[in-house]
Structure formats: structure tokens, C-alpha cells
Amino acid sequence: MKLSQKAKNINPAVTLALTSKAMDMIKEGIDVINFSSGEPDFETPxxxxxxxxxxxxxxxxxxxxxxxxxxxxxxxxxxxxxxxxxxxxxxxxxxxxxxxxxxxxxxxxxxxxxxxxxxxxxxxxxxxxxxxxxxxxxxxxxxxxxxxxxxxxxxxxxxxxxxxxxxxxxxxxxxxxxxxxxxxxxxxxxxxxxxxxxxxxxxxxxxxxxxxxxxxxxxxxxxxxxxxxxxxxxxxxxxxxxxxxxxxxxxxxxxxxxxxxxxxxxxxxxxxxxxxxxxxxxxSSNPILENILYEFKKRRDYTAQRISDIPMLSSLRPKGAFYQFIDVSKLFGYTIDDITINDSEDVAKILLDKYRVCVVPCNMFGYDKYIRLSYTTSMQNIVEGINRIEQFVKQNF
Ligand SMILES: Cc1ncc(COP(=O)(O)O)c(C=O)c1O
Missing domain, CATH: 3.40.640.10 (Type I PLP-dependent aspartate aminotransferase-like (Major domain))
Structure with missing residues (x-):
């Protein structure tokens, strides 16, 4: 059976695959902090x-x-x-x-x-x-x-x-x-x-x-x-x-x-x-945007500061959108529980499997040295999730 070569050249959406693994873990009762979502966590007004x-x-x-x-x-x-x-x-x-x-x-x-x-x-x-x-x-x-x-x-x-x-x-x-x-x-x-x-x-x-x-x-x-x-x-x-x-x-x-x-x-x-x-x-003249902006700015400020305080990680302070783009390349070459970290996907896998934090590896965005963290989750989750990332770095490197 010969299928379309053009269609076969289209890569799967890895963001969704990782998110769905995190979702399955959450359904099983595992407490995962999900930083992979690409949509606001607010309800439509x-x-x-x-x-x-x-x-x-x-x-x-x-x-x-x-x-x-x-x-x-x-x-x-x-x-x-x-x-x-x-x-x-x-x-x-x-x-x-x-x-x-x-x-x-x-x-x-x-x-x-x-x-x-x-x-x-x-x-x-x-x-x-x-x-x-x-x-x-x-x-x-x-x-x-x-x-x-x-x-x-x-x-x-x-x-x-x-x-x-x-x-x-x-x-x-x-x-x-x-x-x-x-x-x-x-x-x-x-x-x-x-x-x-x-x-x-x-x-x-x-x-x-x-x-x-x-x-x-x-x-x-x-x-x-x-x-x-x-x-x-x-x-x-x-x-x-x-x-x-x-x-x-x-x-x-x-x-x-x-x-x-x-x-x-x-x-x-x-x-x-x-x-x-x-x-x-x-x-409508309803002020939806001010509320969303206020909340995201608070989270952006907190996330950017916390990540810049974690040794081995580095990141620019985002000016817009709701993502923190984090350089994890200093972790490459180290081995954790028999897994040698070679790229952003290895970092994302360890974070999910061992620290219950879901982030997006940026190899799919063309940048293998970075992970993406979306601050589209509550402040409480952000604090806990970044604590876990910090623990991951401090315990292993
Ligand atoms: C840069 C960018 N463009 C387009 C889209 C697609 O948006 P929509 O949900 O409206 O199809 C996204 C969704 O994540 C995006 O990040």
C-alpha cells in the first residue's frame, strides 16, 4: 500500500505527545506539574x-x-x-x-x-x-x-x-x-x-x-x-x-x-x-485583557527570576507571550541513573519521569539546547514546579 510521500514527510506534534503522557500520569493519580500547555489556563469569560x-x-x-x-x-x-x-x-x-x-x-x-x-x-x-x-x-x-x-x-x-x-x-x-x-x-x-x-x-x-x-x-x-x-x-x-x-x-x-x-x-x-x-x-468593553495580562505578568516576573537563580540554567526575560525559553546545555554530558543527557529531550524526559514536571524540549522548535516552560498554570503550581526543577539541578550537577 503506497501512501502519499508528502503526507509521510509531516512530523507528528511532539508537544501534544508529551502533554498527553503528562495527562495520563495525572489521570493515574501522579502529581505532575504541567508546564507544556500552549493555551491560557483561564476559562473563556x-x-x-x-x-x-x-x-x-x-x-x-x-x-x-x-x-x-x-x-x-x-x-x-x-x-x-x-x-x-x-x-x-x-x-x-x-x-x-x-x-x-x-x-x-x-x-x-x-x-x-x-x-x-x-x-x-x-x-x-x-x-x-x-x-x-x-x-x-x-x-x-x-x-x-x-x-x-x-x-x-x-x-x-x-x-x-x-x-x-x-x-x-x-x-x-x-x-x-x-x-x-x-x-x-x-x-x-x-x-x-x-x-x-x-x-x-x-x-x-x-x-x-x-x-x-x-x-x-x-x-x-x-x-x-x-x-x-x-x-x-x-x-x-x-x-x-x-x-x-x-x-x-x-x-x-x-x-x-x-x-x-x-x-x-x-x-x-x-x-x-x-x-x-x-x-x-x-x-464588548469588558476588561478581559487587563486581568489576563496582570496575572501573566506576575507569573512571568516570578518565573524569570527563579530560573535565573538556578545554577547551570540560563534564560532571557521574555517580553511577551507566556513562555520561558531556558538554556539547559550546561547539563549535557552528565549521566543520571544510567541516562546520559545529550539533548533537550533527555532533560524533558528526566524531568517528567523522575521529578514529575512536564516541559517541552525545544528540539522541535529547532533549538536542541533549550526547553520551554509555559507559565499557563497557577502560581502555586509554578512555585512547586520550579522548586522541583531546582531540586533536579542541585541534586545532580
Ligand atoms: C505562534 C503560534 N501561531 C499559531 C498558533 C495556532 O493557534 P490557533 O490555536 O489559533 O490555531 C499557535 C498555537 O500555539 C502559536 O503558538
Whole structure:
């Protein structure tokens, strides 16, 4: 039986595999601290849930395949007011999470063999989505000294005649770094000069922990880069709505029309109930964000400080998102109970099996010397989990 080679090239989602092992252990009654989750640990606020419940009573048929018009209009207002971006509602496509938005975007722009520059560390699904759409991921390994951000010199080195697009993810998963407007301007000039596209993943845009740092969408910098950017955004992270599965793209009209056709023949519209709930999230004046930001900032401050106090580990203080990206390479080469630590996966396995702490090894993000810790769990769990990590290091090294 011969299956598709293209499909067989897609790697499994390791984050989910590790989380599910931790979940199985928790079900068996083992007290595991789970730092692997990539979603807020808050419930969707009641006023948004209520809009979903009302929608069940009132909307049960297909919506337009590109999304409910009121929602697309609300998204254009948001993009205008918050991001200085002007779109009409028919340039917006509401998708099944930011993940489908990314799939639509790459499907729309890639031909077989086109290269996509992915700055590493990267969110694990990017290379797989690019491959699925016929493209070839080309990685740039950014450095801690550059705050894990890509610059024009690095881009020049990665550029070939096949380069089609660059992914920019700011705030970044897994590093928590945020690009400044000046940094984005340089990248934008490079993109325009070399006739490329940018896929700008802005899913964590509201989760920034300093008033002095501002999120900038690269598409807002000028008309030329606007035309070449597909903005990716959604409701999963900033509105605690990961399970509702609502994301969207904003792009020039020509690309939007192609993505609309792709989506129409894939899933049609996102379910209307979730779309109505997202509309409420966007148009209500309820202060959900302040509460989420306040809580995450407290956890970020605590986590960053505790990790920097543990010998052998090092980490930059994240500016946004909800992840701590931790260098564990000083532990490599040591042997613990017959297991020699060679990479981040060995560290993650020992932490889970022996210390009951679940973290994500960053080999799947392109960085084998790092683990990712999500502070999407209670402060009490964070304190206990970091105590265990500290114990692991102090007992063994
Ligand atoms: C950087 C980034 N982009 C996209 C996604 C996908 O988000 P969604 O849940 O909206 O599909 C994630 C989810 O973890 C992410 O971290």
C-alpha cells in the first residue's frame, strides 16, 4: 500500500505527545506539574460564553464561507484602531484557528519547491505547514546575543532564487521576544527589494508585559509591505478562546480571494456559534485583557527570576507571550541513573519521569539546547514546579 510521500514527510506534534503522557500520569493519580500547555489556563469569560449560548438559539445554518460579515467588519475596525491597518471586510477570512489561517496562507502563495525562511527558534507547526503546501523550510538560527531575532544580514545569507516568503512571529513562541518597529522596517525593505511575502503571525500581540514595548504589525509600515504581508491573528491566546477555534487572515484582495477559494473547498465557514462568540469578544468593553495580562505578568516576573537563580540554567526575560525559553546545555554530558543527557529531550524526559514536571524540549522548535516552560498554570503550581526543577539541578550537577 503506497501512501502519499508528502503526507509521510509531516512530523507528528511532539508537544501534544508529551502533554498527553503528562495527562495520563495525572489521570493515574501522579502529581505532575504541567508546564507544556500552549493555551491560557483561564476559562473563556462568561459574557463571551453567553454570546455563544445565544448563538445556539439563533444561528444554526451556514455562514458565508469567509466568515460572518459582522465579525469580519469588527476585525477590520480592530485592525484599523489598534494596528493602523486599513482593510475592507472582504480582505478578511475567518479561519479554524490561526493554524488554518497559516495553512490557507501558504497554500495560496507557494509553488512546489518554493523556499520559506523560518527564523529559529520557531513554533513547531511552521515547517510542517510549509512542507504540506509544497514548500521547503529554510532555517535561520538566531542567537541569544541578538535576542533571538533575525536581521537583514542573516536574511541575505539565506536568500536564494527560490525564496518566496519569510515568517515573522512577534511576540514570539517560544522565546517571548518582540520585534521593534525599526527592526521590522529593515526586514520590510528587504522583503520589498527581493520581491517576497511576509507571513506575520501576531497571535500573541496583546500579551506584552511593558508599556514601553509596543506591538507593530509589519504590514502597517507602508503600502508596499502591506501588499506583501498576510497577517495571521486569532482569539486563542489573548481571549482565552483556544477551544473555540477562531483565527483570521488579513491580506491584499487578490491573495484573500485565493485563500477564500482554498477554505471554501476545505472546511467552508468556521462554525457560526464560535464566530458569534468571537464577535462579542471583539466588540464588548469588558476588561478581559487587563486581568489576563496582570496575572501573566506576575507569573512571568516570578518565573524569570527563579530560573535565573538556578545554577547551570540560563534564560532571557521574555517580553511577551507566556513562555520561558531556558538554556539547559550546561547539563549535557552528565549521566543520571544510567541516562546520559545529550539533548533537550533527555532533560524533558528526566524531568517528567523522575521529578514529575512536564516541559517541552525545544528540539522541535529547532533549538536542541533549550526547553520551554509555559507559565499557563497557577502560581502555586509554578512555585512547586520550579522548586522541583531546582531540586533536579542541585541534586545532580
Ligand atoms: C505562534 C503560534 N501561531 C499559531 C498558533 C495556532 O493557534 P490557533 O490555536 O489559533 O490555531 C499557535 C498555537 O500555539 C502559536 O503558538
Amino acid at each position: 462568561d459574557y463571551i460564553k453567553k454570546a455563544g449560548i445565544d448563538a445556539i438559539e439563533n444561528f444554526s445554518l451556514y455562514s458565508h464561507s469567509d466568515g460572518v460579515k459582522e465579525l469580519r467588519e469588527a476585525i477590520t475596525k480592530k485592525l484599523h484602531n489598534e494596528n493602523n491597518l486599513k482593510y475592507s471586510y472582504n480582505q478578511i477570512i475567518v479561519c479554524h484557528g490561526a493554524k488554518q489561517a497559516l495553512n490557507n496562507a501558504f497554500f495560496a502563495i507557494l509553488n512546489e519547491g518554493d523556499e520559506v525562511i523560518i527564523p529559529a527558534p520557531y513554533w513547531a507547526s511552521y515547517p510542517e505547514i510549509v512542507k504540506k503546501c509544497g514548500g521547503k523550510p529554510v532555517f535561520i538560527y538566531t542567537q541569544k546575543e541578538d535576542l533571538f531575532k533575525v536581521n537583514v544580514n542573516m536574511l541575505k545569507e539565506a536568500l536564494t532564487s527560490k525564496t518566496k516568503a519569510i515568517i515573522i512571529n512577534s511576540p514570539n513562541n517560544p522565546t517571548g521576544m518582540v520585534y521593534t518597529e525599526d527592526e521590522l522596517k529593515e526586514i520590510a525593505n528587504f522583503v520589498v527589494e527581493n520581491d517576497l511575502f511576509v507571513i506575520s503571525d501576531e497571535l500573541y500581540e496583546k500579551l506584552i508585559y511593558s508599556n514601553k514595548i509596543k506591538h507593530t504589525s509589519i504590514a502597517s509600515l507602508d503600502k508596499e509591505i502591506y501588499d506583501r504581508t498576510i497577517v495571521i491573528n486569532g482569539f486563542s491566546k489573548c481571549y482565552a478562546m483556544s477551544g473555540w477555534r477562531i483565527g483570521y487572515t488579513a491580506s491584499n484582495k487578490k491573495i484573500a480571494t485565493i485563500m477564500a477559494n482554498v477554505q471554501n473547498h476545505t472546511t467552508s465557514s468556521v462554525n457560526v456559534i464560535a464566530q458569534r462568540a468571537a464577535l462579542e469578544a471583539l466588540t
